[in-house]
Amino acid sequence: MEAELCNGQTFLAFPRYIVALHVGKHIVMILDNARIQHVKLLEPFLKEYEHRLTLLFLPPYYPNLYAVERIWSWLKGSVIVNRFHATRKKIRKW
Numbered sequence: 001m002e003a004e005l006c007n008g009q010t011f012l013a014f015p016r017y018i019v020a021l022h023v024g025k026h027i028v029m030i031l032d033n034a035r036i037q038h039v040k041l042l043e044p045f046l047k048e049y050e051h052r053l054t055l056l057f058l059p060p061y062y063p064n065l066y067a068v069e070r071i072w073s074w075l076k077g078s079v080i081v082n083r084f085h086a087t088r089k090k091i092r093k094w
Contacts, residue, residue, distance in 0.1 A: 008039030015042075019049055028054045
């Protein structure tokens, strides 16, 4: 799933997709505490699926726990440093 704009509505599409994909299973999602993961828009969905979906939030300000932060650091320092890519498509091709 890729969206141009990340907001509560686009984030809600992700757990909806995961719940629909894994029917009958309990799902645990580990999240990084981004604001869009706490919007009121999610509350009815979370209430409806509280028996099947558990959200665990990593503590704030612990970048060592976020594997993606290490990936971003490597990308910024080694892969995309000093290069201009006009679009995401060009980054993918590169």
